[in-house]
Amino acid sequence: MRAVQFAEYGGPEVLQPVEVPEPHAGPGQIRVAVRAAGVNPMDWKVRSGAMRRMMPLTLPAIPGIDVAGVVDEVGAGVTGVGVGDEVFGFATSDGYAEYAVLEHFAAKPPKMSWEEAAGLPVVAEAAVRSLDLLGVREGDIVLVNGVSGGVGQTAAQIAHARGATVLGTAGPANHDYLRALGVTPTSYGPGLVDRVRDISPDGVDEALDVAGKGALPDLIEITGTPDKVLTIADPDAQQHGVRMTSGAQGRSYQALDEAVRLFERGEFKLPVAQTFNLDQAAEAQEISQSGHVHGKLVLRVA
Secondary structure, three states: EEEEEEEEOOOOOHHHEEEEEOEEEEEOEEEEEEEEEEEEEHHHHHHHHOOOOEEEEOEEEOOOOEEEEEEEOOOOOOOOOOOOEEEEEEEEOOOOOOOOEEEEEEEEEOOHHHHHHOOOOOOOOHHHHHEEEEEEEOOOEEEEOOOHHHHHHHHHHHHHOOOOOEEEOHHHHHHHHHHHHHHHEOOOOOHHHHHHHHOOOOOOOEEOOOOOOOOHHHHHHHOOOOHHHOOOOOOOOOOHOOOEOHHOOOOOOOHHHHHHHHOOOOOOOOOOOOOEEEEEEEEEEHHHOOOOOOEEEEEEOO
16 A cells, blocks of 8 residues: 655655555554545654654554545444445554554444545543643633644534633634634734733633643633643643643543534534645645644645
8 A cells, every 4th residue: 555654753755655565454443545634733743753752663663643545344343334434543553554553433424525534533532631621611711822823723622512702823824714713812922821811800610731832820810720721731830830742641532523513513623724746745744843734734635
């Protein structure tokens, strides 16, 4: 099968198109013919070697976690899904490829495009896990630092659907778009505490940091305690007494079904910023690494 692989850690140039043997579904698994694969920051962090201590790999390796495709093999013990079904979910490995094996997945809604579905699993899971850890509930006021990114937009929409009031930090160019999602936006940087107090005189119940750019002291001051702040991105969390969460600590796979329900009710959308062919994976990762992406980057595989 066609795939994109890297045989050494390094920059985007180490990604190379290759032909490799097809994977097959084992017990508790399905295999899909991949239609699209999402590109996530984790992909280039792993490829660069930045994650080698936390996530050691046997090289060569094929990157990619998010996939959407058509089921063509069903392993022993799997029920509720059959050959020909359209699904999306988490590849056990090898997402940038023509075929991928999945253990955690959901049915793709008919009105959701392949590209939209492929961009959803990682951001939906991270958003739901974070909101659940914070205990965000109806009537709460929650601040999302870095709300214009994939996880931020997803967390904001899910929190809003749960009945919370959502504030978010983002660049001014994104403010009108965020208002349309039900988010009250403000800007990054100095003066954040005062700006948030101006727009939310009753305070903020919880704060989620998805940007990882040194905002934790401000978020602690805004909420009044580090216990009400959670980050997925700031490596200095511990020194501030703030919890940090990652998928390595356990994933909230039920997030896929929650995202589908909200999508079908018209309460959730995640824009696809740009699509690429499979052999353009290096270009897609380079753009992802730039950090200036509004929406998801997706590889079209078939």
